[in-house]
Amino acid sequence: MxxxxxxxxxxxxxxxxxxxxxxxxxxxxxxxxxxxxxxxxxxxxxxxxxxxxxxxxxxxxxxxxxxxxxxxxxxxxxxxxxxxxxxxxxxxxxxxxxxxxxxxxxxxxxxxxxxxxxxxxxxxxxxxxxxxxxxxxxxxxxxxxxxxxxxxxxxxxxxxxxxxxxxxxxxxxxxxxxEPTDASRAVRMSREHRSEARSMRQVLHPSSVAVIGASRRTGTVGRAFFDDIVQGGFTGTAYAVNSRAEPGTLISGHPSHASVADLEGGVDLAVVAVPAQDVLATVDECAAAGVKALVVASEGFAESGPDGEELQRQLLARARGHGMRVLGPNSFGLINNDPAVRLNASIADVGHLPSHGGLGLFAQSGALGVAVLASAQRRGLGISSFASAGNRVDISGNDLMQYWLDDEATTAVGLYLESMGNPRKFSRIARKLASIKPVIVVKSGGGGSGAGIRVRSTHERPEAFGQMLRQSGVIRADNLHQLFDVAQLVQTQPLPAGRRVAVVTNSHALGGLAAGAARSRDLEVVHGPVAVSSEAVTEEFRRVVDAALEDERVDALIACFIPPVADIDPDVVQAVADAVATHEKPCVATFLGMRGVTPGTGVPAYPTPEDAVRALAAATNYADWLRTDRGERVRPEGINRRTVHDIVESALARAPGGTDLSGEETTELLAAYGIAMWPSISVGSDEEAVEAYKQLRGTVVLKATSPLLQHQPGQGWIRTGLRHPKAVGAAYRDLDAMLAPIGAQGIALQRMAPPGSVAVDITTSEDPLFGPVVGFGVAGLPVDLLGDVSHGFPPLTDVDVVRLVSSIRAAPMLDGYRGAMPVDHGALHDLIARVSVLADDHPELASLRLNPVMAHQDGIEVLGAHARVAPAPTRTDAERRAMLA
Structure with a gap:
């Protein structure tokens, strides 16, 4: 730099x-x-x-x-x-x-x-x-x-x-x-994926690891890292580096080296566990020795204050200047359970390390890293690889997802996120990953480990974040327990073929709870609850389980068993497992006192029916998403990007800090993307109103245009159904008299939309994290009072656009509510697609609101629009590959 x-x-x-x-x-x-x-x-x-x-x-x-x-x-x-x-x-x-x-x-x-x-x-x-x-x-x-x-x-x-x-x-x-094409974008993303996956493979598959700061004293971080690497059976070469150790000193039976430069043959991965003030010099030393990647466990960076933030910036610049990737600082470490690698470069106790399995895990904070691994181990879930990003100065969950896309050993992914630096890229990669492997995400409400991370936190727009995950096919969990509830199901059972479930139990109370929980999550109970007696023997319970699984109407089984005395009989658990193994249908079980995957059975157990049903519903929703056509990227015809570019440039030339576009500019901007605005004529007297009426002809409306009245619906600021010059003049005088006492100015005349129209609100805004965010809702009380708005994140597919319209609670108003004619959904979808592409193409479009937009059976009319432009922010997922700083 x-x-x-x-x-x-x-x-x-x-x-x-x-x-x-x-x-x-x-x-x-x-x-x-x-x-x-x-x-x-x-x-x-x-x-x-x-x-x-x-x-x-x-x-x-x-x-x-x-x-x-x-x-x-x-x-x-x-x-x-x-x-x-x-x-x-x-x-x-x-x-x-x-x-x-x-x-x-x-x-x-x-x-x-x-x-x-x-x-x-x-x-x-x-x-x-x-x-x-x-x-x-x-x-x-x-x-x-x-x-x-x-x-x-x-x-x-x-x-x-x-x-x-x-x-x-x-x-x-x-x-x-x-100009970017579908082919050029596909090439760019493919190259980005291959590069980042290969970069992470170098981090997770080193042939040699050096722990810099490995001490003779037990209980230190450096010693813990080195001992865990050695005791974990790392198949490569491990080196202990300690500049303060005497020559010939042994650390855990291995010779200590004064510098990484003394190691013959070079080192692929270095774990840095030295005081924060020594980290930069250590980075230079590693670069000179040809180290490819760093795990920085040291504390004292952005989480400690302004001086630490500056040190963290220098760490990133220094490492990237030398071409190295960095996990951390303040990282708990990383794990690769591949038998060919067996790398435990973390401070996770080897004795409590999860076994080799198919779950890839990522956590930001070190403390949460301990909890994540402990939860996986307690539940009997094996992991493929794990990383704790700490302050996430470089390597993030996006990087790990790129790696897991190709990693055959990883069959499901769990992410614990405190913040997200690049939601647009996350959404793009997650959608691709979720199409082949379940992706489960917990997003905490915290701001991250360091001040630099807090700035990029997404908790300011939680509703948009949740809709972004749904658009990407990601399974969202509220906490770590729910993450592992879902993980143990998708890791051990096939995905449901549909939403129809059976409930079998030896307790009427448990059966009722399970059935009620299932219905509350839109699962259809088609079999049961079937309850055997509380003293039923194993074979009797096995028979009702078999009957449920053999029922062709059933897609999944909820089995609940409470022992009449003491602990669960292992034979009951095994009987359920044996029955499930002979069918391609998933089963979730509630065995009182059990949680996790019982060794040798593969049946996921939950302490309550509600926990079991929540996990099953999440897996079912994911299976539905997989089966749903995700559509093609919208590409409306008749677009002139150059015209919009010129309008924006001209507006920013007169107001470099940003400005609202004039009505004429807004109309021209929308026309360049095939969006026609109905003309609106501002009038200042009843005579002008009558003359405007003669220009427009037909039925017109007279409306107040003052911004003071924008959020005061239902107050009589509009006069509709005007069909005669005298009616227009009278309506103007009446409205003007109402506005004068409150100091509101501005009246306009416009043609009236066809009868039976539904007013909708379409918006887009440039978010510093998400980039363009498109919003849709039925105008008026649903949007203003109830916040009934759906969000989409361009680039959108045609399926995304349909879902944007259908997912609001007021959607029935568009489908012929109470005998009204359904609106033209094709025209509405086309309009939203054009707005989304406009926003995606031009980051300078800070905000755009089309309101009112009148949707009716014969088409759609845009009656009003407001646009603001501002200097383009640096999007986190632009058309050129770049790592976040």
Missing amino acids: TAQSELPPGYPQEWEADVVLADGMVAHVRPIVPDDTEAIHEFHANQSEESIYLRFFAPIKRLSDRDVHRFTHVDYADRVALVMLINNRLAGIGRYDRIDPGGPVAEVAFNVSDHHQGRGIGSVLLEHLADIGRESGVRRFVADVLPQNRRMIGVFKDAGYGVSHAFDDGVIAVSFDI
């Missing part, structure tokens, strides 16, 4: 980004600066003759000072150049130069170091240049490439753009539009 004092005028610091390369290592992208002169000379000197010829079409041994000056002195507008740094050394350069100043076409070029070929550097630079170009009005890239430069041609073709070629005078002229 360039120091602030060295930045040239106009330097766009927002273009700086850390990225994960194809091999999982970290690099830094930033705009070029004049001080890069010597680095470019060195870069060029180390390139092969072939690479130089392919880039410059000539064998240039040394770049002239004039050329380097031109390369390094750019205006960041018509001439843009980015450099990529790996270990603070120049590894690649990408640039574009507009053909005409301010024009839409630019010539693009790249130069990647011979030493870093094959790491995806050219692809990353292209992504960033294209995104920067789009933001400043560039629409098309062109390039001249020699035919033998197959690697560069591949960068363009593989990016997913529609590339055209023309061969002329021994050179291939390449050109392509840089």
